[in-house]
Amino acid sequence: MALPVTRINENNEKDALLVTATADSIVVLSSLVKSYRLGQTIVPALRGVSLELNRGEFTAVIGASGSGKSTLLNMIGCIDEPESGSIVIDGVDVLSLDDNARSRLRNQKIGFIFQSFNLVPVLTVAENVELPLLINTTVSPSERKDRVAQALEDVGCSKFMRNLPDQLSGGQRQRVAIARALAGNPDLVLADEPTANLDSENSHRIIDLMLDLNARRKVTFLFSTHDEKLMGRVSRMVHIQDGVIKS
Amino acid sequence: MNFQLFKMGARNLSRNVRRNIATGSALGLGFAGLLAILGFQNQVEHSLRAYTVYGNRTGHLVVYKHDGLDMFETRPFEFGLDTHDLSALRRITATMNSVEFEGEQLIGPGLVSNGCQSLPFYAMGIDPQLDWKVQQHPYNLKWNAGLTSLDKGRELWEYPSDSPAISLSSGLAGFLKKENPRDLGEDTGSSDPIDCQAPDASMKLAADPVVQLASYSWNGLMTGGDAQVTGIFHTANAYYDSSAVRMPISQLRKLYGTDGAAYYSVWLNDPSKVDSALAEMKSRVKANGLNVDVYAWNDAALSPQYTGMSGFLMTLVTFIASIIAVVVVLSVSNSASMTIIERSKEIGMMRSLGFTRRWIRILFLIEVACVAAVSLVSGGVFGSGLIWLLNRAGFPLDLPMVLSGLTVKMSVSPAIVMNCAGSIFVLAIGSALFSVWRVAKTNVATLLTGSNH
Structure with missing residues (x-):
């Protein structure tokens, strides 16, 4: 089924149909172009990337360092803007939204997992997981508690909920980061090299956990990696090279 | 506002205790200094007024x-x-x-x-x-x-x-x-x-x-x-x-x-x-x-004597208060800037979780407000003690054409305390806001790389 996607133009009017997506599409990228300036040099990061992700997919973006993986995830995560192209997340044209609306979209629809965990050191595990819920006005305090407890249970970290992050191992911290990403009940979880700071055993455990959550919660996962050993574990792989999707 | 965010702001103070103590000291001493100088002005102003209106029978x-x-x-x-x-x-x-x-x-x-x-x-x-x-x-x-x-x-x-x-x-x-x-x-x-x-x-x-x-x-x-x-x-x-x-x-x-x-x-x-x-x-x-x-x-x-002395005193007080204000602004903005540089990745993480620019500003302002509140209380206690000591010490005050025997005295009213505290607080918040404004507008992806500075 084709879904109409609109964007707000400069005159605050809805433009005509921009792209089409199927009902199963959660992410539709169309002809994304992005480059960075390094001194006098302009380095292309994405060169006309188009991509569609369906709900519930577990997808890995693979490519060499500097191939554009992180830039691609940043675009999908609405934390960076392309020079041209369009980004549609769950039927919403992201580029037509203002900063506050994008923040709301990230808060309610997207979960983030970072390579270096990015937990707040002064907050306990439970408080870290609760962080994205604090600014979600649709979630009551009692529901917040329930969601935190459920997310920590899902990642097997309930017993650490009162610990501070520096009392945990790297693998445990990444589990907490996954719980934080899931606490908001997002439709999409983006993970930028989530296993890069972990040893092989912990890397596999994290991927297993993500696969398990993908199956149980029906959350769409998109993660970047250059670890070839993990590639066989995913249902779909997107190869990116020099800012272009190869397959 | 969510209490958890206050808790987080307050706990963040423990992340760089020395810097916060230095900033707090600048705020506290600035507050004590303002109390002393404005207390002195208040005393002299009232004495001049009383002397002119009543003492001189004007x-x-x-x-x-x-x-x-x-x-x-x-x-x-x-x-x-x-x-x-x-x-x-x-x-x-x-x-x-x-x-x-x-x-x-x-x-x-x-x-x-x-x-x-x-x-x-x-x-x-x-x-x-x-x-x-x-x-x-x-x-x-x-x-x-x-x-x-x-x-x-x-x-x-x-x-x-x-x-x-x-x-x-x-x-x-x-x-x-x-x-x-x-x-x-x-x-x-x-x-x-x-x-x-x-x-x-x-x-x-x-x-x-x-x-x-x-x-x-x-x-x-x-x-x-x-x-x-x-x-x-x-x-x-x-x-x-x-x-x-x-x-x-x-x-x-x-x-x-x-x-x-x-x-x-x-x-x-x-x-x-x-x-x-x-x-x-x-x-x-x-x-x-x-x-x-x-x-x-x-x-x-x-009353040329009153207006002359009062005007001179006002100029002096304004000058000293301006120096205090500059010290407060530099201390807070410097401290806030360093904190922001150190925590740019964390700010990026919070932005990616959905925190708006306004929330980021609020979080930093909570931290500065906590430092300012503690500093104002300690500075107030220190300033009160200092004023009490100076009043008791009775340092001579020699002014041109004024008979000797006058001593330095300070009289601090509740209005002065409130105005000084309010001014220091607003200056601290304003300085922090100025520092955090730019980072809150920085691209989230850039913040996450930690290279916004």
Whole structure:
């Protein structure tokens, strides 16, 4: 089924149909172009990337360092803007939204997992997981508690909920980061090299956990990696090279 | 606002304790410094006001004959208030609700002699009962305590208003060797002329409280009379301390041969309403057809010493307060900038979780507000202790043309505390906001790389 996607133009009017997506599409990228300036040099990061992700997919973006993986995830995560192209997340044209609306979209629809965990050191595990819920006005305090407890249970970290992050191992911290990403009940979880700071055993455990959550919660996962050993574990792989999707 | 975010802001303070202590110290010391300087200004301002309005018997409003402020001293007959003016002014002030008390005063020059030596004086004549109200006014007693009482002797209001009692300023009394005032009615000893060349002349002069006054009347005739020194006072001004004389207005009127007055003073119930009282007075005197000028006590033409000192003090306080403000702004913005650089990845993470720019600003402001609140409490305690010590130490305060004996004193009111605390708090929040503004607008992906700086 084709879904109409609109964007707000400069005159605050809805433009005509921009792209089409199927009902199963959660992410539709169309002809994304992005480059960075390094001194006098302009380095292309994405060169006309188009991509569609369906709900519930577990997808890995693979490519060499500097191939554009992180830039691609940043675009999908609405934390960076392309020079041209369009980004549609769950039927919403992201580029037509203002900063506050994008923040709301990230808060309610997207979960983030970072390579270096990015937990707040002064907050306990439970408080870290609760962080994205604090600014979600649709979630009551009692529901917040329930969601935190459920997310920590899902990642097997309930017993650490009162610990501070520096009392945990790297693998445990990444589990907490996954719980934080899931606490908001997002439709999409983006993970930028989530296993890069972990040893092989912990890397596999994290991927297993993500696969398990993908199956149980029906959350769409998109993660970047250059670890070839993990590639066989995913249902779909997107190869990116020099800012272009190869397959 | 969510309590958890407050908790997080407060806990973040533990992440760089030394830096926060340094910032907090700057805020606390700045607050203590502001309290001290504004407490000093408050004390001096109130003392000057009390001295001008009450101590110097000026009043909150002063009525002169038109141009009399400049011309009375040289042409008193022409530029003094006559009985018709005074009657009209009494009628006007009797119906003004804002007036606490009022009355005419006479001033003028002359010569005072001890029989051996004659010196110029400048006299102030006031009704003694009015003088009692003025000098015993609670505001005067609170802020002008050092100048409200005589150094020696009895006050003029302790005698009938037509008595020959006079008070001499301490410098003049010293020159005349009349430093031992006597109560009226006491035996003043022999009235024989003193041999000024005799070795015991000084002793005899000191034992005799009587002085001779001489002047020109308003009509230009030479006049004179005897008076008895019943009190010694000192003024705040070194210049006047060797020439000032106070006496009942009736006595000075006799000397000048007049029923008139130099000016008419009005003291108000509520000094904060000087402007409206001034406007009312001006309108009333105009309606009564009086050819007079009405001045407020703080008019530069009337009270140049007050306005000069007050203006100088304000400049000094503004300068010091500006330095404190710069220190506060630099400390907070420097600390906030360093914190932001260190935590840019964390800010990026929070933005990616959905925190808006506004939330990021709020989070940092909570941290600064916590530092500021703790600093203000500690700075307030420290400042109060410092002010207490300085007040007790009694450091001498030497000002040009002002008699020695003044000490540095500070008086801090609740309004000063609130204003200083509010200013420091707003400055701290503003400085932090300025620092966090840019980072909150930085691209989230850039923040996550930690390379926004």
